[in-house]
Amino acid sequence: QVQLVESGGGLVQAGGSLRLSCAASISIFGFNTMGWYRQAPGKQRELVATITRGGRMDYADSVTVRFTISRDNAKNTVYLQMNSLKPEDTAVYFCNAATPTKNYWGQGTQVTVSS
Numbered sequence: 001q002v003q004l005v006e007s008g009g010g011l012v013q014a015g016g017s018l019r020l021s022c023a024a025s026i027s028i029f030g031f032n033t034m035g036w037y038r039q040a041p042g043k044q045r046e047l048v049a050t051i052t053r054g055g056r057m058d059y060a061d062s063v064t065v066r067f068t069i070s071r072d073n074a075k076n077t078v079y080l081q082m083n084s085l086k087p088e089d090t091a092v093y094f095c096n097a098a099t100p101t102k103n104y105w106g107q108g109t110q111v112t113v114s115s
Contacts, residue, residue: 002026002104004095009109012085016113020080022095022106027076029053031097031104034078036069038091038111045094049080063089085113 008020020036028034035050049059049069057069068081078095090113095106 002097002102004097004104004106006093006095006106006109009093009111011112011114014085014087014113014115016085017081017083018085018111020082020093020095020109020111022078022080024076024078024097028071028073028078028097031099033096033098034071035096035098036078036080037094037096038089039094039108040091043091048093051078082111085111087113087115089113 003025005023008018012018033050033052036048037045038048039045047060048063049067051057051069051071059067066084071078089111091111092108093111094108097104
């Protein structure tokens, strides 16, 4: 049993910032990769950012520079710092944790960016 508990979503004005948190119920060293995905109404879920066990970070082109993924191993938590938010960032954001054979998802947290 693995649980991913998300927090930090909400309503923010364009240009503002939010910090999403994803707390795992086990050591995040148990995962090869952790990351954030998002899904807007009527659209497919898309990759936002990932971080590997070794600390390599990757970002979608649409969020590079503006977003930063990070982790606190002692807290078993992965973060997504979102700056310079745009209305097109509005979506449900999902935390993901992956091993070679399993894929875990958080419940999703709503991020709404107003213009």
